[in-house]
Structure formats: C-alpha cells, structure tokens
Amino acid sequence: xxxxxxxxxxxxxxxxxxxxxxxxxxxxxxxxxxxxxxxxxxxxxxxxxxxxxxxxxxxxxxxxxxxxxxxxxxxxxxxxxxxxxxxxxxxxxxxxxxxxxxxxxxxxxxxxxxxxxxxxxxxxxxxxxxxxxxxxxxxxxxxxxxxxxxxxxxxxxxxxxxxxxxxxxxxxxxxxxxxxxxxxxxxxxxxxxxxxxxxxxxxxxxxxxxxxxxxxxxxxxxxxxxxxxxxxxxxxxxxxxxxxxxxxxxxxxxxxxxxxxxxxxxxxxxxxxxxxxxxxxxxxxxxxxxxxxxxxxxxxxxxxxxxxxxxxxxxxxxxxxxxxxxxxxxxxxxxxxxxxxxxxxxxxx
Numbered sequence: 554x555x556x557x558x559x560x561x562x563x564x565x566x567x568x569x570x571x572x573x574x575x576x577x578x579x580x581x582x583x584x585x586x587x588x589x590x591x592x593x594x595x596x597x598x599x600x601x602x603x604x605x606x607x608x609x610x611x612x613x614x615x616x617x618x619x620x621x622x623x624x625x626x627x628x629x630x631x632x633x634x635x636x637x638x639x640x641x642x643x644x645x646x647x648x649x650x651x652x653x654x655x656x657x658x659x660x661x662x663x664x665x666x667x668x669x670x671x672x673x674x675x676x677x678x679x680x681x682x683x684x685x686x687x688x689x690x691x692x693x694x695x696x697x698x699x700x701x702x703x704x705x706x707x708x709x710x711x712x713x714x715x716x717x718x719x720x721x722x723x724x725x726x727x728x729x730x731x732x733x734x735x736x737x738x739x740x741x742x743x744x745x746x747x748x749x750x751x752x753x754x755x756x757x758x759x760x761x762x763x764x765x766x767x768x769x770x771x772x773x774x775x776x777x778x779x780x781x782x783x784x785x786x787x788x789x790x791x792x793x794x795x796x797x798x799x800x801x802x803x804x805x806x807x808x809x810x811x812x813x814x815x816x817x818x819x820x821x822x823x824x825x826x827x828x829x830x831x832x833x834x835x836x837x838x839x840x841x842x843x844x845x846x847x848x849x850x851x852x853x854x855x856x857x858x859x860x861x862x863x864x865x866x867x868x869x870x871x872x873x874x875x876x877x878x879x880x881x882x883x884x885x886x887x888x889x890x891x892x893x894x895x896x897x898x899x900x901x902x
Contacts (some may be wrong), residue, residue: 608647629740641733
C-alpha cells in the first residue's frame with residue numbers, strides 16, 4: 554500500500570495523489586508492498602527493480618549508495634510480532650531521495666513508521682533530507698532500547714516460572730528471546746556501520762546541527778548494541794543452566810523408576826518360578842499357605858528396597874544437590890546482573 558504525506562504546519566497530512574502540491578516535498582510511504590505497488594515504484598518513480606528486491610530481502614544489511622537518479626539508503630528497523638515464532642526481529646527499510654520525493658519502502662508495517670505518520674516524532678522537516686534520515690535512525694535506536702527492555706522483562710518472568718517448574722516450553726521461550734537479541738545485535742551493528750559511512754559520504758551534506766544530532770544517535774546506537782550483546786550472553790548462560798537442571802531432574806526420576814522396577818520385579822520373579830506345571834508350596838494349607846506366600850513376596854520386596862537404598866551413592870546425590878543449588882544461585886546472580894546493567898544503561902542514557 555502506497556500513502557502520500559505532505560507537511561502542513563509541521564505535521565504530516567495524508568494527501569491524495571491527485572491533490573499533491575508539486576512545489577512541496579512529498580513523503581511516499583510504501584508499506585506492506587504488493588506487486589501493484591512495485592509496478593508503480595518502477596514506472597512512476599523509476600526505481601531499479603534490483604534495489605526494490607534488495608529492500609524487500611529480510612536479510613539485507615544497512616548501506617547507502619548513489620543510484621541512477623536517486624540516493625538509496627537501507628536501515629535496519631526493529632519489529633514486534635506476537636504471531637511470529639520469534640516475536641522480536643528486525644527488517645530492512647529503504648529510504649530513497651529522488652528530486653522532490655522521499656520514498657520509504659518496507660515489506661511490512663513497523664512501529665517507527667507508525668510514529669512518523671502519527672506525528673509522534675516532533676520537529677521534523679522533510680525538506681531537509683539528511684535530518685529526516687537521522688531522525689529515522691534515532692527513532693530506530695529508541696525502539697530498539699524499548700524492545701530490549703521488554704525482552705528483559707519477559708525473560709525475568711520466564712525465569713520466575715522456571716524456579717517452580719522447569720519444562721521445555723519455558724526453555725524454548727527463553728531460546729526465542731535469545732534469538733531476538735542476536736538479531737538485534739546484528740542489525741544494530743549494521744546501522745553502526747551506516748552511521749560511520751554517513752560521516753564520510755559525499756552524497757549528503759550535513760550541517761553542524763545534523764552532525765551534533767548524528768553524534769547523539771551514535772551514542773544511543775552504541776548503548777543499544779551493548780545492551781543487546783549483554784542480554785544475549787546472559788540468556789545463553791541461563792539456557793545452559795536450566796538445561797542442566799532439567800537433565801539432573803530427569804536423572805533423578807530415572808533412578809527412582811529403576812529402583813521401583815527392581816522392587817516390583819521380585820514378587821513377579823517368585824510367582825513366575827512356580828508356573829502352571831509346578832505345584833505351589835504350602836497349597837495344602839489353603840488360605841494360610843496363600844498368606845505365607847504373600848508375606849514372603851512382601852518381605853523379599855522390602856529386602857530388595859533396603860538393599861538398593863543402602864547401596865545408592867548418597868554422597869553423589871548430595872554433590873548433585875549442591876550443584877543444583879549452585880546453578881540456581883548463578884541464575885539469581887545473572888538476574889541481578891541484568892537489572893544492574895539495565896540501570897547503568899538508563900543512567901548513561
């Protein structure tokens with residue numbers, strides 16, 4: 554879908570294509586791009602098909618280049634989708650400057666573009682393309698930081714659930730959050746390289762205010778990168794710790810089942826020995842004999858239970874319990890480290 558925006562009184566106003574002011578700069582907002590939209594972008598705005606394919610590629614990295622008749626910039630933006638397997642990920646956004654048009658192309662909708670079209674970002678002037686581009690990068694960093702804090706809160710909630718019930722469901726949720734932080738780290742690094750290229754490029758002319766704003770954006774970008782990298786490492790350690798706890802719990806359950814199987818097998822062995830072709834002992838005594846045989850089976854089962862329980866390596870069990878307690882304390886320490894890191898990053902911001 555292609556939407557046309559022009560500024561009136563410093564605010565974006567949705568304008569029909571036929572009513573556009575040719576003397577004013579227009580923001581051509583192409584989201585959830587369809588085949589018809591691609592045809593319009595190719596024919597009316599003369600955008601190279603290969604560039605459109607690059608923008609619609611989910612794995613495309615950030616860059617800036619001089620195309621035929623326009624300047625192409627690709628930025629990685631954060632996305633949240635509750636229906637996706639990995640809820641938090643990133644996508645490329647193509648920003649094109651062509652004559653009197655600023656064209657943004659994205660294969661889906663995102664929070665950053667919603668903020669711009671809803672006039673939630675103040676002091677924007679689309680007549681100044683370098684400043685508009687820097688504002689997009691700044692809003693992307695702010696959204697990255699907000700999503701990272703949400704990821705951290707989700708991870709802490711999952712950790713609280715794992716304290717009481719360690720199941721595969723919670724482990725998979727934690728792994729998905731770890732994937733999200735890895736995606737964010739890669740995208741933020743790509744945007745960091747783009748910021749360095751913007752300082753060196755001759756395609757755009759930045760004034761002093763733009764350069765100062767660019768410095769602030771680089772600080773926010775490094776802050777988001779440090780936070781994403783810290784969370785990624787922390788979630789990885791948490792996943793390993795809880796995986797070890799699950800393995801130890803499973804080993805304990807298997808030992809209990811093994812002991813139970815051995816105990817139950819003893820009466821079965823006794824009764825199986827006296828098959829249909831062998832007379833059972835004490836049958837001449839009737840019910841008394843049956844009671845004696847039952848008592849013998851119970852006694853044998855109890856004897857096996859005592860024998861196995863005595864032979865169990867209690868020292869090893871104590872060591873495993875100590876290891877489990879150590880892992881849980883490590884998880885709590887990591888939780889405190891995450892909270893401390895978040896507070897430090899907020900103070901830095």
